[in-house]
Structures are given as C-alpha cells and as structure tokens.
Amino acid sequence: MSKIVYVGPTIPGVATRNTVYDDTPPEALQTAIQTAPYLGNLVVPISALADAMTQIRNKSGAVYTMYKKALTYSAEN
Numbered sequence: 001m002s003k004i005v006y007v008g009p010t011i012p013g014v015a016t017r018n019t020v021y022d023d024t025p026p027e028a029l030q031t032a033i034q035t036a037p038y039l040g041n042l043v044v045p046i047s048a049l050a051d052a053m054t055q056i057r058n059k060s061g062a063v064y065t066m067y068k069k070a071l072t073y074s075a076e077n
Contacts, residue, residue, distance in 0.1 A: 008042035
C-alpha cells in the first residue's frame with residue numbers, strides 16, 4: 001500500500017489540501033478528477049511531496065500550473 005497526498009487547494013466537499021490517503025483518493029475527489037482531470041495531477045505519491053510543495057511555493061512548474069487551475073474549480077461547477 002502506497003500513500004498519496006492531495007497538494008491542491010482545499011475544495012469544500014471534495015478534498016482538503018495536504019491530506020494523505022492510502023492508495024486511492026476518496027470518492028468525492030475521484031468524481032472531481034473525472035470532471036476536471038487536471039485535479040489528478042495534484043494527487044502525488046508521498047515521495048514526490050517535497051518537489052510538489054517546492055513548485056507551489058516557488059510558483060513555477062507543472063504542479064503549480066495545475067494548482068492555479070484548481071483554484072477556479074468551484075467556479076466551474
């Protein structure tokens with residue numbers, strides 16, 4: 001069993017930032033990923049957490065690009 005972390009912004013009723021899950025995101029997040037596939041890029045293995053957080057903090061990289069897009073997720077739905 002491998003741990004994964006959601007590094008995107010908190011989306012009420014869907015996911016809370018920096019929440020750790022066992023193997024699979026919860027159903028609400030899985031449904032959101034089906035609607036907005038870019039959210040899947042914000043679920044990273046624990047081993048990639050430091051890099052993902054660095055990208056968000058430095059406001060650069062693919063993870064940060066998806067993070068910015070996720071900030072508009074609730075407006076899309």
